Amino acid sequence: MARTQGSHSEITGPKLREAARSLFARYGYAAVSMRQIAAEVGVQAGALYNYIPDKQSLLFDLMKTHMDELLIAYDGHMRDGAPIDQLKQFVGFHIRYHAERPEAVFIAYMELRNLDPGNFAQIEALRRNYEARLEEILKAGVESSAFQVPDTRIAAMALIAMLNGVNTWFREGGRLSMAEIETLHWDMVRKGVLA
Amino acid sequence: MARTQGSHSEITGPKLREAARSLFARYGYAAVSMRQIAAEVGVQAGALYNYIPDKQSLLFDLMKTHMDELLIAYDGHMRDGAPIDQLKQFVGFHIRYHAERPEAVFIAYMELRNLDPGNFAQIEALRRNYEARLEEILKAGVESSAFQVPDTRIAAMALIAMLNGVNTWFREGGRLSMAEIETLHWDMVRKGVLA
């Protein structure tokens, strides 16, 4: 510690993203200054521009990376099975994956309006992509008569909204464990879509 | 029009709140300047301080008023009945009331982190108050064996999260009417809690 000058490209880059993720999640993109981020990283504000062209790119990078990783993780996690099994996998994956990275999740849906139009369109496309994967499960369940869902699009959005709710209040060490919360939600989801 | 000076206390006050509500909802509290609000109202920025002590008070006033009115409207809307009927009333009330004032709703849950600590505590108390009313319905239903809900607190939060989801995508004139959306959600809620 205590070195105030010198080259640190391999650590400053990641630290910059971590600091921005933490601060944006807590105070919001518009309320956080480049100077605050720099202080958290341990450099002066000007030094940040060796890593990013501007503040907007930093926000976009965080959101794009989060969505890309979400889709990759989802595809790696899912196994074949009946619609009811796939739905259970989705619920478990969604709750746990999001609970493990609350900051990125929070930013991804609170800061959409602070994205430039072109950036917004890209993130929106990824979000719809994820939503569509749940809808496909619901559609398959309706076709096999396992589910009774009058409108799979609405149901997919409603279920994701419900599952996202966990992220607004869950804290490690609270009254319920993550596993219990998962069970309780799966119970409601299952009953809600079953024929 | 075209009068650029003079007294307008009876219209400027409400116009100020309307402008702030609209701009905060669209761009976020931190991203909106007093000058922007003043331009929307049709006065200079300094004139706004005849109506509010500072920007923070303006945000708090919008959120406090919204929550107060929500609770009053809820109490005026609810009628006695079996838990299942009360739950249906809650779902209908919540979806419609929130759909009618999307800006205030959006602000009420996106701008919580921009409230000063004392203001935050007040709004949080009102929000928990509203949530508790749904939980009471669920508890009554469990006691009468009409509902099977293992954890009424979690279920209340999950259901409200699901219903709030409507506000993030509903637009008048879309594929589905408000009544259809209400029916679809009631269908899921009902099945999700029934014994």
Next chain:
DNA sequence: GTCTATATTACGATAGAC
């Protein structure tokens, strides 16, 4: 009650030394 003008502070971003 609103205006113009301004005090004070902070912002994002850049330039040039090391």
Next chain:
DNA sequence: GTCTATCGTAATATAGAC
């Protein structure tokens, strides 16, 4: 790659004229 210093702009809020 990071520093110090700074450019140009804009923020909240206030003062005093009308």
